[in-house]
Amino acid sequence: MTQTQEASSPPAARWAQATLRLSSRYAESVSEALMEAGALSVSIEDAQADSEDEQPLFGEPGMVPEQTSWSDNRVLALFNSQAEGESMLADLPPEWLKDALIDWEDVAEQDWVRLTQAQFDPIPITPRLWIVPSWHAPVNDAGVVNIRLDPGLAFGTGSHPTTQLCLRWLSQADLAGKAVLDYGCGSGILAIAAMKLGAQSATGVDIDPQAVESAASNAAENEVDITWGLPGHSAANGQFPVLVANILSNPLKVLAPGLCSHVAPGGWLVLSGVLERQAGEVAAVYAQWIQLSVWQSLDGWVCLAGQRNTDTAE
Ligand SMILES: C[S@@+](CC[C@H](N)C(=O)[O-])C[C@H]1O[C@@H](n2cnc3c(N)ncnc32)[C@H](O)[C@@H]1O
Known part of the structure; x- marks a missing residue:
């Protein structure tokens, strides 16, 4: 920080x-x-x-x-x-x-602007998904999805392992026709990626109004239509086939009942911001609603993912 x-x-x-x-x-x-x-x-x-x-x-x-x-x-x-x-x-x-x-x-x-810019090169998340700052040309290879994103006030430039894990999960998922909820959207990077990877619609919420503002401007930059708001925004009230939340283990544990209630039966819950050593305790809290397991880990952080039972109503 x-x-x-x-x-x-x-x-x-x-x-x-x-x-x-x-x-x-x-x-x-x-x-x-x-x-x-x-x-x-x-x-x-x-x-x-x-x-x-x-x-x-x-x-x-x-x-x-x-x-x-x-x-x-x-x-x-x-x-x-x-x-x-x-x-x-x-x-x-x-x-x-x-x-x-x-x-x-x-x-x-030094030229601080250029120095700062030099620290943010394009980031290949997967061969198909790149995060590219505005001062770099987009990657033009066939089938590559470019997310245009500059470092700003909100968390989520694509450089942090927890963001990368969620992006990797989104890029291997079949998002076609699905609505995605990005809970704790920060810069909006996950919802923006979901839309560019083929989701039908996306909603992003954050408790930080400044994050909501920057997410909206990043979405405009990427020419994707996403609804942003604070938690409790009417667009985030329903159930979603995919909910992704990259927060931290303690808030994730507190938010567990609410987050699970926003996952549609058969839908996916994807969590990050959890260290390897915290994975068991986070999964234990969620177990009464959704069985989570470690999907992938990176630099000591994990991405937990699990599917809600199809026969659960709420
Ligand atoms: C680690 S950042 C993740 C940002 C982005 N989604 C990413 O993956 O890079 C976590 C975000 O969650 C937000 N946040 C923290 N607690 C929250 C809560 N209880 N409800 C909604 N958002 C929350 C923070 O303001 C912050 O923007």
Whole structure:
């Protein structure tokens, strides 16, 4: 998760970046205080990212209390100079930095827009399905489905394994003639993919109004007609032959009765945002309505899928 404040002063030719290794106790306070003090940008990362100890944390609205740091954090702060940064750090309460490991690095001025764009290359989800940012040409091979998507404020650029697992599931499913509900739509990527892969209709809901807005604009960019709204939107009230939800294991467990009630008899429920070690407990919660099993896993995350019995009414 990244909290960033854009520079208001003109960029210097060289900047100084401090990397502070901090526990969850002080990471957020340090980050906020540095932003207030005038750091050019501050972000917090999981210091264990890409390791077995990575902690799932999407910074979802509605998580109470809202968790914005990990147990082991890397706070990256950019300053006009190391002297300026050291002086801002010296103004913080000493106990915040008591156990911090601090590294300094010289950062050359760069074209940030191009640098950011360079980090987002087209992503092949399957040979048939590609996520392509707007600054790249679409993949023109026969039969390839391009989803045009730029990184934005909502989660779901196609780079996260949980999104990729859901996209892989959608691309192997027979969606023709089916209505799809994307629960926790974020950028709208799953509903958009479903439509481009042949679904008859799609609905996406999210508790974050900003996600709903960005999903609508991404759908327009992809020229697909999808109904978006907050949970409880009338379009999401019925039952769907396919329901896909990439959230996190705890909210998924809480949402279980509601999500299952939106799956039509014989329909598919597809869940992601679940770590391998959490798969059993999530499946156990859903077992009274739908038997879920691990469909595929990727980088420690799983996609759970299961079909609702055809004889269940609701
Ligand atoms: C991990 S993102 C997934 C976004 C996108 N569907 C994807 O696959 O990349 C999870 C999304 O679920 C939303 N969300 C979290 N809890 C929710 C809830 N109880 N009801 C609806 N949406 C929720 C969040 O706001 C966030 O946009």
